[in-house]
Amino acid sequence: MRRFLDSAQGQWRVFAVFWLIIAVLAAVGAGEIARREARGEALRQAATATALHAAVLRSELERHRSLPMVLAQDPDLQGLLARPDAASVDRLNRKFEGLARETRAAVIYVLDARGVALAASNWNQPISFVGTDYRFRPYFYEALRDGQASFFALGTVSGRPGLYLSRRIAGADGRPLGVIVAKVEFDALETEWRASGEPTYVTDSDGVVLITTVSSWRFHTTGALRPDRRQRLAVDQTAGRADLSTLPFEALAPGMIRLSRSVPPDIYARASAPIPELGWRLHLLSPSGAMMARAIMAARVVALLSVALLAGLTGILLRRRQRARARAAEDEAARIDLERQVDARTAELRQANDQLNLEIEERRRLEKGRQDLQDELIQANKLATLGQIAAGVAHEINQPIAAIRTHADTASVYLDRQDADAAGRSLTRIGELTQRVGAITDELRAFSRKTRSGTVAVGVEAAIDGTLLLVGPRLRERGVELKRGKVPAELEVLAERNRLEQVVLNLLQNAVEALEDVPSPVIEIAVSVRAGKVTLKVSDNGPGVSPEVLERLFTPFTTDKRDGLGLGLVISRDIVAGFGGELVHVPSPEGAVFKIVLAKAP
Structure with missing residues (x-):
C-alpha cells in the first residue's frame, strides 16, 4: 500500500x-x-x-x-x-x-x-x-x-x-x-x-x-x-x-x-x-x-x-497580486504627482484670492465714496430747493407772525377793558397761529436734515401734505391751481419720508417753473393703487418736455431751464430707485406727466 x-x-x-x-x-x-x-x-x-x-x-x-x-x-x-x-x-x-x-x-x-x-x-x-x-x-x-x-x-x-x-x-x-x-x-x-x-x-x-x-x-x-x-x-x-x-x-x-x-x-x-x-x-x-x-x-x-479550475485560479490570483502591487506603486507615484500639482494650484488660487479680496475692498471703498457723494448731492439739492422756496416760506411765516402781534395788542386792549372773553379768543388765535408757524419750521428743519435710512412704511397723504406745506406759498404766489385727488385712507408705501418729499417737491418745482408763461396754470396730484403698487402722478398743463431734452431726460446736466443744472430729475430717480421703485415720464398730448411707482407697504 x-x-x-x-x-x-x-x-x-x-x-x-x-x-x-x-x-x-x-x-x-x-x-x-x-x-x-x-x-x-x-x-x-x-x-x-x-x-x-x-x-x-x-x-x-x-x-x-x-x-x-x-x-x-x-x-x-x-x-x-x-x-x-x-x-x-x-x-x-x-x-x-x-x-x-x-x-x-x-x-x-x-x-x-x-x-x-x-x-x-x-x-x-x-x-x-x-x-x-x-x-x-x-x-x-x-x-x-x-x-x-x-x-x-x-x-x-x-x-x-x-x-x-x-x-x-x-x-x-x-x-x-x-x-x-x-x-x-x-x-x-x-x-x-x-x-x-x-x-x-x-x-x-x-x-x-x-x-x-x-x-x-x-x-x-x-x-x-x-x-x-x-x-x-x-x-x-x-x-x-x-x-x-x-x-x-x-x-x-x-x-x-x-x-x-x-x-x-x-x-x-x-x-x-x-x-x-x-x-x-x-x-x-x-x-x-x-x-x-x-x-x-x-x-x-x-x-x-x-x-x-481551482488550481488555475491560484495562478490567476498570484498574477493578480503582482499586478495589484505594480498598480499600487503607479498609484502612489500618481498620488505624489497629484499632490504636487494640487499644492501648486492651491498657491495660485490663494494668490488670486488675495488679489480678489484687495479688489473687493477697493470696490467697497469706491462704493462708499460714491454713496457719500450721492448723499451730499441729494443734500445740496435739498438746500437748493429750500433756497428757491425760501421767499415764499418766509412770507408764509411773516403773515402769522404779523397776525400774532396784532392779536397780542388786541388782547392787551381787552385786558385793559377787563373783557376776559375777548382776550381769551385773541390768545387762542395766537396759539393757533403759533402752532402753524411751528409746523412750517418743523417741516423746514426735517426737510433740510441730512437723512439716510432703510425703507419703512410712509403715509402717502402725510408726505404730500408736508411737501405742500413747503411749496404751497410759491403755488399761491404764482397763481397755480392745485388739483389734488383723493388718497385712499391710511395708504402707505415703502420709502423714507424726507427723501420722498424731496422727490415730490422737485417735481412740483419743475411744474411751477414750466407754467411760468401759461395763462391758467394747473398742477394735478393723483394717487392710485393696483396689484400691490402705488402710483403717485404729478402732471401740469404747461408746454411739456421738448423733444431734444426728452431723449436724454434722466441724463445728468440735461435741462431746458435757463439757470438749471439738470440734476433734479437724476437725483429724484436715484432716490426712488433706492426705495425699490421707479420714476418715469409718461408721454402726454398736453403738459408734462411724471409718475412715481412704489411698493405698497404691507
Whole structure:
C-alpha cells in the first residue's frame, strides 16, 4: 500500500479520487442550495404576479359595485316599480341596454317585490330575462332582507357563470319595491390572465372555484365540503350542472404543488391574495419546475467548473497580486504627482484670492465714496430747493407772525377793558397761529436734515401734505391751481419720508417753473393703487418736455431751464430707485406727466 501511494500513478489516483469526491459533494450541495433559492424566487415571483392580478380584479369589481347603488336612486326605476306600464318598461329596457354596453356589464335587470324581472338590458335577445321569476335566487331575497347582496352562480337562462350584484329599491315610505341586479362576467379577465401562462383561479369562502383560467376547474373545490354545504352549493350556485370535487393538487415543499391533470404536468409555485370586498381569495400557480431544473443544473455545472479550475485560479490570483502591487506603486507615484500639482494650484488660487479680496475692498471703498457723494448731492439739492422756496416760506411765516402781534395788542386792549372773553379768543388765535408757524419750521428743519435710512412704511397723504406745506406759498404766489385727488385712507408705501418729499417737491418745482408763461396754470396730484403698487402722478398743463431734452431726460446736466443744472430729475430717480421703485415720464398730448411707482407697504 505504501509503495502504491509513493508511486506517481498512485498519487495521481489518490488526487483524482479526492477531487472526484470534492466535485460530487460540491455538485450535490450547490444543487440543493440552487433548489432552495429557485423555490424562493419562484414564490416571490408568484406573489408579485398574484398582487397584480388581485389589483386588476379589485378594479373590475369596484367599477361594477357602484352600478346597482346608483341605479337604485333612479326615479324612472322607482316609478316603474310603483306603477308598471309598457312605456316605462320600454324606456328602462333601452336605458339598461345602453348602460350595460357602456359599463361592460353582462346584463342589468330589475325585479319587482315578487322576484319577477320587469325590464332587462337583454330584452331584445333570445335569452331575455324579462318575465322570468328569480325569487329563489339568493341575491333577490338577501337584497330584500339586507339591502344589498352579491352572489356568484351559473345563469339559469344563459348558463354562463357570473357575479350578481343586487340592491334593494325602496319607495318614499321605505317599503321595498323591488331589487336592481347587475351581472358581471369575467370572460375578458380570464382571457387576459390565461395569456400570462400562469393558471389562476378565485375561490369563495367555502373554497369553491368561481373564476379560473382553466375551465374544467370551475365549481371544483380546494378542500372537502360538509354534505349540507355541498348540497346547497350544488343547487344555488351551480344549478346542478357542476362537479364539486376536489382539485387535483399534490402538495410538495411549502408553497409548491404538482398538478396531476387538467394542465401540462409541472411543479408550480402557489401564492394567494385576499379579496376582502366579497370574501374571495385569488390563487396563482406559477410554473417553476423547468426553472428550478435549469437553476440546479447551472449550479452543479458552476460547482464542477469551480473545482476543476481551482488550481488555475491560484495562478490567476498570484498574477493578480503582482499586478495589484505594480498598480499600487503607479498609484502612489500618481498620488505624489497629484499632490504636487494640487499644492501648486492651491498657491495660485490663494494668490488670486488675495488679489480678489484687495479688489473687493477697493470696490467697497469706491462704493462708499460714491454713496457719500450721492448723499451730499441729494443734500445740496435739498438746500437748493429750500433756497428757491425760501421767499415764499418766509412770507408764509411773516403773515402769522404779523397776525400774532396784532392779536397780542388786541388782547392787551381787552385786558385793559377787563373783557376776559375777548382776550381769551385773541390768545387762542395766537396759539393757533403759533402752532402753524411751528409746523412750517418743523417741516423746514426735517426737510433740510441730512437723512439716510432703510425703507419703512410712509403715509402717502402725510408726505404730500408736508411737501405742500413747503411749496404751497410759491403755488399761491404764482397763481397755480392745485388739483389734488383723493388718497385712499391710511395708504402707505415703502420709502423714507424726507427723501420722498424731496422727490415730490422737485417735481412740483419743475411744474411751477414750466407754467411760468401759461395763462391758467394747473398742477394735478393723483394717487392710485393696483396689484400691490402705488402710483403717485404729478402732471401740469404747461408746454411739456421738448423733444431734444426728452431723449436724454434722466441724463445728468440735461435741462431746458435757463439757470438749471439738470440734476433734479437724476437725483429724484436715484432716490426712488433706492426705495425699490421707479420714476418715469409718461408721454402726454398736453403738459408734462411724471409718475412715481412704489411698493405698497404691507
